[in-house]
Amino acid sequence: MDYSIQVLTLPVSDVDASLAFYKSLGFAVDVDYHPRDGFRVVQVTPPGSACSIQFGEGLTDAEPGSARANYLVVPDLAAAHADLVARGIEVGDVRHKTPADAWAGDLAPGLDPERRSYASMAELSDPDGNTWTLQEIRRS
Numbered sequence: 001m002d003y004s005i006q007v008l009t010l011p012v013s014d015v016d017a018s019l020a021f022y023k024s025l026g027f028a029v030d031v032d033y034h035p036r037d038g039f040r041v042v043q044v045t046p047p048g049s050a051c052s053i054q055f056g057e058g059l060t061d062a063e064p065g066s067a068r069a070n071y072l073v074v075p076d077l078a079a080a081h082a083d084l085v086a087r088g089i090e091v092g093d094v095r096h097k098t099p100a101d102a103w104a105g106d107l108a109p110g111l112d113p114e115r116r117s118y119a120s121m122a123e124l125s126d127p128d129g130n131t132w133t134l135q136e137i138r139r140s
Helices: 015-024 077-086
Strands: 007-009 028-036 039-045 052-057 070-074 095-097 107-109 120-125 131-136
Touching: 015 028, 015 039, 015 052, 070 077, 077 120, 077 131
Parallel strands: 007 052, 070 131
Antiparallel strands: 028 039, 039 052, 095 107, 095 120, 120 131
C-alpha cells in the first residue's frame, strides 16, 4: 500500500497576507475558494512538489503560527537561498551540521563542505510565524 501526503494545513491569521507571502516564494495558487463568510480555502503548491499547503478561514482551530519545523527540500541550497533573498524574503543564514556524521546538534556557518544531503539548511517564517527549514538534498 502506498501512502502520499497531498495537503498540509497551516494556521494563519490573515489569509491575504499569507497568500501574498507564498506567491512571493513562487508557489502556484491552485485554489482560492470562498463560498461564504467564515470559510475560505487557499491551496498553494511549491514548484516541483507533489504536496500542497492550504490555509484559510474555518479550516483549523490551531493557533496561527503554530506550525513549526516544516521542511522545503531543495537540490541546491545556495541557489534557493539567493533566489528567495532576491525576491525580498527574509531567510536565515545557511548553516550545516557539524560533525555531519555524528551530529549532536551543533551547526557551523555555510554549506556542508562536502555538500552531503540533509547536512545544510536555512530557516524562514511566514507572516504568522509558521516556520520552514530549507534543506539541501542532492540527488544523483
